[in-house]
Amino acid sequence: MTTQLSIRPAVLADLSAIVAMLADDPLGATRESPDDLTPYQDAFARITAAPDQHLIVAERENRVVGTLQLSVLPGLSRRGTSRTIIEAVRVHDTERGNGLGTELIRWAVDRSRELGAGLVQLTSDATRTDAHRFYERLGFVPSHIGFKLTL
Amino acid sequence: MTTQLSIRPAVLADLSAIVAMLADDPLGATRESPDDLTPYQDAFARITAAPDQHLIVAERENRVVGTLQLSVLPGLSRRGTSRTIIEAVRVHDTERGNGLGTELIRWAVDRSRELGAGLVQLTSDATRTDAHRFYERLGFVPSHIGFKLTL
Numbered sequence: 549m550t551t552q553l554s555i556r557p558a559v560l561a562d563l564s565a566i567v568a569m570l571a572d573d574p575l576g577a578t579r580e581s582p583d584d585l586t587p588y589q590d591a592f593a594r595i596t597a598a599p600d601q602h603l604i605v606a607e608r609e610n611r612v613v614g615t616l617q618l619s620v621l622p623g624l625s626r627r628g629t630s631r632t633i634i635e636a637v638r639v640h641d642t643e644r645g646n647g648l649g650t651e652l653i654r655w656a657v658d659r660s661r662e663l664g665a666g667l668v669q670l671t672s673d674a675t676r677t678d679a680h681r682f683y684e685r686l687g688f689v690p691s692h693i694g695f696k697l698t699l
Numbered sequence: 700m701t702t703q704l705s706i707r708p709a710v711l712a713d714l715s716a717i718v719a720m721l722a723d724d725p726l727g728a729t730r731e732s733p734d735d736l737t738p739y740q741d742a743f744a745r746i747t748a749a750p751d752q753h754l755i756v757a758e759r760e761n762r763v764v765g766t767l768q769l770s771v772l773p774g775l776s777r778r779g780t781s782r783t784i785i786e787a788v789r790v791h792d793t794e795r796g797n798g799l800g801t802e803l804i805r806w807a808v809d810r811s812r813e814l815g816a817g818l819v820q821l822t823s824d825a826t827r828t829d830a831h832r833f834y835e836r837l838g839f840v841p842s843h844i845g846f847k848l849t850l
Contacts, residue, residue, distance in 0.1 A: 563775075570776055579777050591779030598773060600749060619772050622749060624714075625721055625787045626730050628742030633784065636776045657848065666850050671822060671843035683846045692822035692845025695834045697808065699817050 551609055553648070555655045558603040558615065563592055565612035566605065569638035575673060576638075602659065606652060613640040614648050618656050620663050629666035632656070637670075653686050702760055704799070706806050709754045709766065714743055716763035717756065720789035726824060727789075753810065757803055764791040765799050769807050771814050780817035783807070788821075804837050 558566060567588050571580035581587070595601045595617070606614035616637040622630045634656050639649050660668045671694035672679045680690060709717060718739050722731035732738070746752045746768070757765030767788040773781045785807050790800050811819045822845035823830045831841060 566775060576776070581778055587779040588775050589779075591773055591775050591781070594773035594781065595775070598751060600751065601773060603775070617774060619770075621770050621784070621786065622742055622745035622752060623768060623786055624717060624739050624742050624746070624754070625727070627732055628738035628740075630742070630745065633772070635772065635774055657850070661850055668848045668850065669822070669846065671820070671845045673843055674841075680844055680846075686848075688846035688848045690825075690844045690846050692824055692847065693831055693841045694822045694843025694845040695820065695831075695839035695841050696843065697819045697837075697839045699808070699812050699819065 553613075553651060554607050555604055555652070556607065558592075558605045560589075560592060562605050562612050562615075563588055566603075566615045566638075569612075569615055569640055570636065572641060573638065575675075604655070606648060608643070611640075613643045614638065614652050616652050616656060618659060620660075620665060626666065630664055631667040631669055632660040632663065632665045634668065634670040649682060650686065653683075657686075704764075704802060705758050706755055706765075706803070707758065709743075709756045711740075711743060713756050713763050713766075714739055717754075717766045717789075720763075720766055720791055721787065723792060724789065726826075755806070757799060759794075762791075764794045765789065765803050767803050767807060769810060771811075771816065777817065781815055782818040782820055783811040783814065783816045785819065785821040800833060801837065804834075808837075 563585060567582045570576045571582040595603050600620040602618040604616060605612045617635045619633045620630055621633060637652060657668055714736060718733045721727045722733040746754050751771040753769040755767060756763045768786045770784045771781060772784060788803060808819055
C-alpha cells in the first residue's frame with residue numbers, strides 16, 4: 549500500500565530532485581549534469597515565465613517522486629485544434645512499477661482536456677520498448693515517426 | 700527558374716490560403732473545413748498571442764505557396780536545452796518538387812538556432828514515407844516513435 553500522492557506545479561526548491569530523476573536514466577545519464585544546476589536554473593526560469601508550459605512534480609511524504617512537462621500548442625490543423633505535448637516524464641526508481649507513471653500520464657491527459665486541447669502527443673525513444681507498451685495501454689496510438697535534429 | 704521567395708510571419712489575410720493548403724492533403728482532407736474559417740480564426744488569434752509560436756508563410760509573386768508553424772519549448776532535459784517543434788508543414792501543389800519544402804525546413808532550423816534552441820523535432824505520420832526520406836536528407840534522425848491520443 550502506498551501513501552497519498554499529490555501532483556502540483558514544480559517550484560525552484562524541487563529542481564535538484566527533478567534533475568536527479570532526469571539523470572537517473574539510461575539515456576539521461578549521458579546528457580545531464582546533476583552536480584551543476586546552473587543551466588537548469590536558467591531553464592526553470594524560462595519555463596515558469598511561459599504561460600503555456602506546465603512543469604509538475606508528484607510528491608509523496610514530502611519527497612519528489614515523479615515529474616513531467618506539459619506544453620500547450622495552439623495550431624490551425626484539425627479545425628484549429630490545440631494540442632498538448634508531454635515531455636521529460638520521469639518516475640523515481642523507488643516508485644517504479646507501482647502505477648505512478650500511469651497517474652502522471654492520466655493527470656496530463658485530464659489537464660490537457662481542461663486546457664482545451666483536442667490531442668495529446670509525445671515521442672518516445674525507439675529503444676524504450678517498455679515505455680511504448682505503457683503508452684499503448686493508456687490509449688496512445690504509435691502512428692508517427694519522431695525526427696530530431698541536434699543543433 | 701522560379702521567382703523570388705519570401706518567408707514571413709503569417710497575417711490574418713493569409714488564413715484562407717493556409718487552410719486551403721492544410722486541407723489539400725490526403726490526411727488533411729478528412730479533418731479540415733476550408734469552407735468555414737471560424738474555428739481557424741479563433742486558433743489564429745491564440746497562435747499570434749503566444750510569443751513562443753511562429754506561424755509563417757512562404758510567398759511568391761504575392762501568392763501564399765507554403766506554411767509551417769514553429770514552436771519554442773523551454774525544458775530542463777539536456778542541461779536546460781530549449782527545443783523547437785515544427786508542425787503543419789505544407790507546400791502548395793503548384794510548388795511541389797521545386798525545393799520549397801527544403802527552403803521552409805532550412806528556414807525553421809536557422810530560426811530555431813536564432814531562438815536559442817539546441818534541438819529541432821517534428822513528427823511525421825508513419826504513412827508519409829516520402830516525407831521521411833525528405834527529413835532524413837535534411838539531417839533529421841528518425842530516432843523516436845510518435846504517440847497521439849485524441850481527446
